[in-house]
Amino acid sequence: MKPLHTGAKILIVFIVVSVVWFSVLNFVSVTYFRKTLEGILLDKLSVTIRQYKQNTACVPEYIVATDKHIPEKSLTLLTEESVNGTRTYFYVKRIYFEDKIKDFAIIVFGIESSLFLSLILITYLIVSRFVRESENSGRFLNLLLLSFNHKIGNFLSILKVNIEILRENPCEKRATERLFSTTEKIEADLKRTFKMLREKGKTVxxxxxxxxxxxxxxxxxxxxxxxxxxxxxxxxxxxxxxxxxxxxxxxxxxxxxxxxxxxxxxxxxxxxxxxxxxxxxxxxxxxxxxxxxxxxxxxxxxxxxxxxxxxxxxxxxxxxxxxxxxx
Missing domain, CATH: 3.30.565.10 (Histidine kinase-like ATPase, C-terminal domain)
Known part of the structure; x- marks a missing residue:
């Protein structure tokens, strides 16, 4: 099995961390919204109770007012009050909460999805550029070493040939000139190699x-x-x-x-x-x-x-x- 590319690994880690982060953020946001919604309903309920005392038929459709305790999962108890000497329980329909939370979630998830995709795109571009620069740098170093090794073999062969010539005939001027020229080329190539290493392969x-x-x-x-x-x-x-x-x-x-x-x-x-x-x-x-x-x-x-x-x-x-x- 082919190992994952470095850029792919970084992107996968980012996506996993982002998903976990947004999941926690969504849970906190929905919980906070629910508590806030309950607080808003309780604030509105005081007005509803006054209206109910004057007219028991004047109750919002999402509120259930009854003198009996109803242990149903479809209702959530908000408060209980004494109305005209009778203990009255005020419930909110759970479906009302669910609809409000659903609407809130759609808006939040829509915004977060756009933000998440934008972050992934930005991260991909940054990672891609970083990985590309790293890979180019690695390829350059490998290429530089291969090229230098390839040349140095020829340089050494020329040196050995001319040294053999000088051993047989110490007065051979052309061999001496070739040795001098070859060592100059080796020196120049070494300087160029080290310069390119310092400049990390940048060319002009x-x-x-x-x-x-x-x-x-x-x-x-x-x-x-x-x-x-x-x-x-x-x-x-x-x-x-x-x-x-x-x-x-x-x-x-x-x-x-x-x-x-x-x-x-x-x-x-x-x-x-x-x-x-x-x-x-x-x-x-x-x-x-x-x-x-x-x-x-x-x-x-x-x-x-x-x-x-x-x-x-x-x-x-x-x-x-x-x-x-x-x-």
Whole structure:
């Protein structure tokens, strides 16, 4: 059985507490109304008794005046008085009480129902917003850690390769430069991660040049001396988004293309009035194994944050990924 959502639990508790509270309030209100009604009838009864003394037929229809004690459940004794030397009992018909209480209850319950439904709606909106913010925060933290772990693995692989090169040839300058560039990227990514954690995932849109983001990603893979050849058909295209989100999306997609490529990756950019499009196509290596899907999962989660869309498919020996960003 699927566990209840946190928001549903809060809403259920609120409804139960509200129902109990309103039930107690209604009981107190009806009891108070009944006592008040009895008091009003007793106040009016003094006038009724004076009229009865003058004319025994002059009695309201809901009042029963008799010289006998009537132990009936349909009547409620209000008082007894001596009228013309005879002890007279004055009863009120219980149906009169019930009708008055029923009318009162309809009005009260109608108002309370409207109030209760309004409270539920307000509570739902507040809880929904609170839960949504909490869930978004939780998803963001999970995504941030996944993304960082995904990148750090590649960083470490590059470091290990270049360290091996330096062990064999300590004078290899390119290896030293790659080590320096890689450590700079690790440091920058760590700073960005901690900054986003402090800001709880809040992002600010800015003008982002997709061409520059692609150049930055392909330059990184050049640090590992990959034999993959990039064929770029890219033009400057500016979109309004968060540069870190766009950079992570392109990094993950190009990373996947490089991992399972036989040596060639094609990247093309295009745009229309509403969207910018990035097409990434690679020739699959022979007997290439299917990945864990972690990179695509991270990418899809990031795209939700920036209202983007990813479509990927395999066609023969080619793998094509197409991503759309709103401009």
């Amino acid at each position: 849109n800015e003008n982002v040049n997709l061409r520059d983001c692609i150049f930055e990603a392909t330059d990184f893979f050049a640090l590992s001396e990959t034999k993959t050849v990039f064929h770029l058909n890219v033009i400057p295209i500016i979109i309004s988004s968060n540069s870190n989100d766009i950079g992570d999306v392109l990094y993950n997609l190009i990373d996947n293309a490089v991992k399972y490529s036989s040596g060639s990756v094609n990247i093309r950019l295009s745009a229309d009035a509403r969207f910018a499009y990035v097409f990434i196509r690679n020739e699959l290596a022979v007997n290439s194994l299917r990945g864990t899907g972690l990179g695509l999962e991270i990418t899809n989660n990031i795209l939700k944050r920036c209202n983007g869309k990813l479509v990927s498919r395999q066609k023969g020996q080619h793998y094509i990924a197409y991503v759309r960003f709103p401009r």
